[in-house]
Amino acid sequence: MTSIETQVQYGPYMMTSDSEQVYMNQEDDWDRDLLLDPAWEKQQRKTFTAWCNSHLRKAGTQIENIEEDFRNGLKLMLLLEVISGERLPKPDKGQMRFHKIANVNKALDFICSKGVKLVSIGAEEIVDANVKMTLGMIWTIILRFAIQDISVEETSAKEGLLLWCQRKTAPYRNVNVQNFHISWKDGLALCALIHRHRPDLSDYSKLRKDDPMGNLNTAFEVTEKYLDIPKMLDAEDIVNTPKPDEKAIMTYVSCFYHAFAGAEQAETAANRICKVLAVNQENEKLMEEYEKLASELLGWIRRTIPWLENRVAEQTMRTMQKKLEDFRDYRRIHKPPKVQEKCQLEINFNTLQTKLRLSNMPAFMPSEGKMVSDIANGWKGLEQVEKGYEEWLLTEIRRLERLDHLAEKFKQKCSLHESWTSGTVELLSMKDYESASLLEIRALMRIHEAFESDLAAHQDRVEQIAAIAQELNELDYHDAVAINARCQGICDQWDNLGTLTQKRRDSLERVEKLWETIDQLYLEFAKRAAPFNNWMDGAMEDLQDMFIVHSIEEIQSLITAHDQFKATLPEADKERMATMGIQSEIVKMAQTYGIKLSGVNPYTVLSPQDITNKWDAKHLVPLRDQMLQEELARQQSNERLRHQFAAQANIIGPWIQTKMAEISHVSVDIAGSLEEQMSNLKQYEQNINYKCNIDKLEGNHQLSQEGLIFNNKHTNFTMEHVHVGWEQLLTTIARTINEVENQILTRDSKGISQEQLNEFRASFNHFDRGEVEFACIMTLVDSNNTGVVTFQAFIDFMTRKTAETDTVDQVMTRETVMASDKTYITVEELRRELPPEQADYCVSRMTRYIGSDAPSGALDYISFSSALYGESDL
Numbered sequence: 001m002t003s004i005e006t007q008v009q010y011g012p013y014m015m016t017s018d019s020e021q022v023y024m025n026q027e028d029d030w031d032r033d034l035l036l037d038p039a040w041e042k043q044q045r046k047t048f049t050a051w052c053n054s055h056l057r058k059a060g061t062q063i064e065n066i067e068e069d070f071r072n073g074l075k076l077m078l079l080l081e082v083i084s085g086e087r088l089p090k091p092d093k094g095q096m097r098f099h100k101i102a103n104v105n106k107a108l109d110f111i112c113s114k115g116v117k118l119v120s121i122g123a124e125e126i127v128d129a130n131v132k133m134t135l136g137m138i139w140t141i142i143l144r145f146a147i148q149d150i151s152v153e154e155t156s157a158k159e160g161l162l163l164w165c166q167r168k169t170a171p172y173r174n175v176n177v178q179n180f181h182i183s184w185k186d187g188l189a190l191c192a193l194i195h196r197h198r199p200d201l202s203d204y205s206k207l208r209k210d211d212p213m214g215n216l217n218t219a220f221e222v223t224e225k226y227l228d229i230p231k232m233l234d235a236e237d238i239v240n241t242p243k244p245d246e247k248a249i250m251t252y253v254s255c256f257y258h259a260f261a262g263a264e265q266a267e268t269a270a271n272r273i274c275k276v277l278a279v280n281q282e283n284e285k286l287m288e289e290y291e292k293l294a295s296e297l298l299g300w301i302r303r304t305i306p307w308l309e310n311r312v313a314e315q316t317m318r319t320m321q322k323k324l325e326d327f328r329d330y331r332r333i334h335k336p337p338k339v340q341e342k343c344q345l346e347i348n349f350n351t352l353q354t355k356l357r358l359s360n361m362p363a364f365m366p367s368e369g370k371m372v373s374d375i376a377n378g379w380k381g382l383e384q385v386e387k388g389y390e391e392w393l394l395t396e397i398r399r400l401e402r403l404d405h406l407a408e409k410f411k412q413k414c415s416l417h418e419s420w421t422s423g424t425v426e427l428l429s430m431k432d433y434e435s436a437s438l439l440e441i442r443a444l445m446r447i448h449e450a451f452e453s454d455l456a457a458h459q460d461r462v463e464q465i466a467a468i469a470q471e472l473n474e475l476d477y478h479d480a481v482a483i484n485a486r487c488q489g490i491c492d493q494w495d496n497l498g499t500l501t502q503k504r505r506d507s508l509e510r511v512e513k514l515w516e517t518i519d520q521l522y523l524e525f526a527k528r529a530a531p532f533n534n535w536m537d538g539a540m541e542d543l544q545d546m547f548i549v550h551s552i553e554e555i556q557s558l559i560t561a562h563d564q565f566k567a568t569l570p571e572a573d574k575e576r577m578a579t580m581g582i583q584s585e586i587v588k589m590a591q592t593y594g595i596k597l598s599g600v601n602p603y604t605v606l607s608p609q610d611i612t613n614k615w616d617a618k619h620l621v622p623l624r625d626q627m628l629q630e631e632l633a634r635q636q637s638n639e640r641l642r643h644q645f646a647a648q649a650n651i652i653g654p655w656i657q658t659k660m661a662e663i664s665h666v667s668v669d670i671a672g673s674l675e676e677q678m679s680n681l682k683q684y685e686q687n688i689n690y691k692c693n694i695d696k697l698e699g700n701h702q703l704s705q706e707g708l709i710f711n712n713k714h715t716n717f718t719m720e721h722v723h724v725g726w727e728q729l730l731t732t733i734a735r736t737i738n739e740v741e742n743q744i745l746t747r748d749s750k751g752i753s754q755e756q757l758n759e760f761r762a763s764f765n766h767f768d769r770g771e772v773e774f775a776c777i778m779t780l781v782d783s784n785n786t787g788v789v790t791f792q793a794f795i796d797f798m799t800r801k802t803a804e805t806d807t808v809d810q811v812m813t814r815e816t817v818m819a820s821d822k823t824y825i826t827v828e829e830l831r832r833e834l835p836p837e838q839a840d841y842c843v844s845r846m847t848r849y850i851g852s853d854a855p856s857g858a859l860d861y862i863s864f865s866s867a868l869y870g871e872s873d874l
Contacts, residue, residue: 040245041131043237047248048138050232051146054255055082066138067129073103076126080110083145100127108137116144139247146254161250164257165189168196174209180249185238187215190256194222197260201226212239229255269814270833276811277838279359280868286352287364293345294370300338301378304330308382308389315478317400324393328702331723342379343731346372347738354742358749361868387720394710401708403477405548410468414486416541417461421493424451428500431507443522443602445508450526450604452501457534462494525582526604532575533606536614539565539572543620550710552635559628566621576615583608638709645700646714652693653717656725659688663732674744674757681737688733694726812865824849824858 045066053062056075059082063069070076072095077088089106092099104123112118118140125133143157152160152167162177169175172192177183184190186209195204201222207215216235223229232252238244314320349372352364366372428451432444469487473480542565549555601607663684672680701719704712747757818833819825825846831839845867846859 037245039237039241040248041135043233043241043245043248044135044139046234046237047232047245047251048135048142050230051142051251051255052079052138054230055079058082067131067134070104070134071127071129072100073105073107073123073126076107077103077110080107080141083141084110084114086110097127111137111140111144114144116140142247142251142254146258147250150254150257158250161254161257165193165253168193172196172204180246180253181243184249184253185244186212187217187219187235187238190219190223190253191215193253193256193260194219194227198226223256223259227256227259229259269817272814273811273818274834274838276359276868277834277841279355280361281841283352283355283359283361283364286348286355287366290345290348290352290364291367291370293341293348294366294375297338297341297345297375298370298378301382305382305385308385311389311392313396313476314400317397317404320393320397320400324397324705327390327393332698339727339731342375343734345375346731347734350735350738350742351745354745358746390720397708398710399475401548403472403475405546406468406472406475407477407479407483408546410465410472410483410487412544412546413461413465413468413541414490416537417458417465417490420458420537421497424497425493425500427451428497428504440602441508446523446526446603447605448501448504448508450530452505453527453530454534455497455501457531462490465490521582521585522601522603525579525601526606528575528579528582529604529606529611532572532579532611533614535572536611536617540614540617540620543624547631549631549635550708552632552639555628555632555635559632562624562628569618569621573615576611579611580608634707638704638707641700641704641707641709642712642714645697645704646712648693648697648700649715649717649719649722652690652697652722653715653725655690656722656729659729660725660732663729663736674740674747678737678740678744681733681740685733685737688729690726694722697722808865808868811868812862815861815865819861822854823862824851824854825861826855826858830859 049063049066052066056062056079059078061075061078063075074091077091080086081088088110091103091106101123104126108118108121108123118137121133121137121140126137147161148157150156150160150164152164155163158180162180165177169177169189169192172188172195174186175188175192177189188207188209191202191204191207195202202218207218213235216233216238220231220233220235224231229252232255233248314323349364349366356362356364432440465487469483472483477483547558549558698719743757746752752760815825816822818829820829827843830842834842842861842864843859846861846864849858849860851858
């Protein structure tokens, strides 16, 4: 019985079909002896008598007078045994009144045992031939055994029978079944029911609405002759009564329902099969779309990774900058659409699995290598290679920048050294001491000592040149061959200078005893001029030295060193004046003693004019000041860019983290119906309008990289962190929306109310993980043992026992009905019961039946049903 209550009034009594039938007294002031409408009583007598005889004839008997023939209870007990298929207690054989009452009571007790509670109907009334009570009792039996079990589309009993009649007669003209009385007066409804199930028995197109007598008699004759339904009504009684008796009509029509029950089952089975096939076709389409999208995304990943893994270093800064620009285009233009495709692919996969789960079908297993996990692993590998490629680009740019700086510095030092060594080999190879005077020999000796001092001073420069050349080789400088050749030439020349210097000293020492006179002042000038000259060379070199810095601190350090150098200039000027004073003293002494000077200091090649000229080179100091200040301004600009980027990143980064925290609690904290949740989530998604801020931050990031700014101490957020966080936020929102969509799909499919969903969510949020029962439940809802249960999986578990989904056994049972209980089915049967599209689908998928009892072309529907639910290799 359903929970839908059906009440049918009979005289002063009523019967309810909510779990039990009850005859109840109405108001006490009703006249218990109130008679039925005579026309209705006549119709009921005839209909109920015919209905009882249709069953009693199976036992080889019948009744003539309904109130008289049931008085002794014997035929009443026999009727109940026939319609129930059960044995009643042995009847009393006596003819006394108490024997009859005992037999009737046995019949009434049997009726009550079937869930029918009788009120005000006793055995005495039946034995006394009370027509009203007898008809009421028979009507109760008809309701219980002929009408109660009728069920059509979640309605039962009277409503189910009425809905069945409406469904069957809907296509027929002039038929509108709304009740069980006047809707049947013209006989067309009865003829429509017959034609719907047995069109071969009558020609409905020839019937006329203005001929009710002919229509009714045609229906009565056909049903009695071909359908074994006895004539229970008279056409005259129905036509001539303003409102035919409802119980008589219901009794007669219920016989139609039971006569056509087999055809009804076949139609129901066909409808269910159509539904299953339509769902299966839709799921196959979703699977094909998933395979296509997965193949395209994986193909893009496989094509992109080799490009990112290509780490062939370029030789110039310009080509590396071009690679960096290509990488930025990939990040900004090519990758974002693929992020959206990956997210949509995961959503499609989850939706498909939900539909398969709701249809009680096996989960979708993508082709090998196209699982969601495979795509996730491929994407993870892509991002790892992408990160490594970016790091490599930046490292290579720094390396090339360092190489250019070192190469320029190497060339400058080599030029200075080669300029200094120019002519030294010829000078050291001269044998001028062989014809020199004593004074000249001593002078040559002093010259040689000054040269050795100068040579020692230049030793650091040669070591610096060698060190720079070694670093250029270690950093894989593209023109390392030329660098090595030039460095080797300088080193070989330096070794030769050392050898020549030692040979000349040895020669001068051999003749030193021959020469005693030396001009102390010339010597002192030479000794003081050489260091000063070296200091000036070093100062000029420092003033012209190139530099590379990456922070304000580094440039401030250079400025401080330059300031310290400028502080030494007064002391250097004193040294210059002292040196120039020696030369003045030499001139004064020469004038005093009348010595004619040759104009050349025999101990040094430096002249007072040389010192003066080099001192005048201090004009490089303001140029150095300008270069340092310009670099300071550039570093200050870079620092502003760092602050500007950090200010935005320190807002965007925490904002993304906050939004991620908010959306992670949405599925737990959000209230309202699923539609309201969906609306709120989509509104939340629309409000996440932060892309312009991220683009602005990207612009600042590009300015920083163009300024070769590679670190920022003012923030812990890099552009990579922001990109990854933003992509994760968008993906999380899309997944949350998809979860609510799947909950709506589950609710609509399984008929879950909003209140039940709220109860499920409350249980899901507060369930104790420590309970033993929960551990059992986890084996059902978390078969992969991940330790995580989604709300969707929890809803599936809560509704699984009540879900109205089709199983393989149910589908196979319906196909058996369509096949008329055969183990095979023919193409003609499929096309007769199914729409053309579903019939063609079955014919194309079913295999040929193998068996000697089948006609040619028979199909195997059993293996087909198993294949729909993953239980066959078909």
